[in-house]
Amino acid sequence: MGSVAGFSYKTSWLAVRNRTPSEVADALELQDRKILDWATGTDRAYQRGVYVATPVPGWTLAHxxxxxxxxxxxxxxxxxxxxxxxxxxxxxxxxxxxxxxxxYHAWARARHGELLRGYCFNGKRGEVPLFVGTPTADEIELGVGLRGMEPGWERWSDDEWTAWYETTPSESDVMxxxxxxxxxxxxxxxxxxxEGGIYGLPPSVSDTS
Incomplete structure (x- = not known):
């Protein structure tokens, strides 16, 4: 069965500005590296490991x-x-x-060692375990990621919970x-x-394939 090109839903990824795949793979300390095409690499990274590529100008994606x-x-x-x-x-x-x-939906942005913004919603537990920084203009415009677990949340009324849930994201909001x-x-x-990208395994993952 052939590989399906690309990735989007049901996964996690990094977007790194103006860095090469080698630089990103080095920072992630990927081992057992292979050069794979876009379809094969992204498909394999859905199963295990990480695939690093530059599919668009200015951004290297690690999936x-x-x-x-x-x-x-x-x-x-x-x-x-x-x-x-x-x-x-x-x-x-x-x-x-x-x-x-x-x-489980999350987004975060860090620059030169500073976490500027981080948001994560865990719908299974009904909570926001990560809320760092203030909502960006993009979040405000989309109406998502605006509220964390605010003081007194344990005593919220049904209406307050409803208003809070209206700010929680779906998978399409992450995209x-x-x-x-x-x-x-x-x-x-x-x-x-x-162009091919770099597929590899993080240090704690052994290559048993």
């Missing part, structure tokens, strides 16, 4: 459903430090994630945010991606 990051996700305490550290090496680094089930901040991967014309 990995299970291993970006490895061992935790944007709902957990290590995430902000991980993104800050990457941005110390790479400059501007953006993170996006969307999973319809279990309703819209990616398009505004950098690039929406679902909108990439796969036929234009003619």
């Amino acid at each position: 990995g459903r299970l291993h970006l990051p490895t061992g935790f996700d944007a709902t957990e305490p290590p995430f902000p430090g991980w993104l800050r550290q990457l941005s110390r090496h790479l400059g501007e680094v953006q993170f996006f994630a969307n999973e319809r089930v279990p309703d 819209a945010m990616a398009g505004r901040w950098s690039t929406d991967p679902s909108a990439i014309d796969d036929a234009t991606v003619t």
Whole structure:
């Protein structure tokens, strides 16, 4: 069965401004590297590992459903430090994630070691475990990511919960945010991606294939 080109939903990815795939792969410490075409690399990164490519001018994308990051996700305490550290090496680094089930949606932007904005919604638990910085103009215009777990949320009325939920995102909102901040991967014309990218495994993932 042939590979399906591209990626978008049910995964996580980084968008890195004006860096080469090699620089991004080095920052992620990817091992067992292979040069793969766009279709094969993105398909494989849905299963394991990370695929790094430059499908659009000015942005290098690193995609990995299970291993970006490895061992935790944007709902957990290590995430902000991980993104800050990457941005110390790479400059501007953006993170996006969307999973319809279990309703996990996130976006974050760091630059030169500073986490400028971070938002994550965990629909399974009905909470916002990550809320760093103030909502950007893009979030305000889309009407999503505007509220975290504010003081006194335990005593919210049904109406207050309804108003709060109206600001929580769907997977399509994640794609819209990616398009505004950098690039929406679902909108990439796969036929234009003619150069191969770098596929590899993070240090904690062994190559058992």
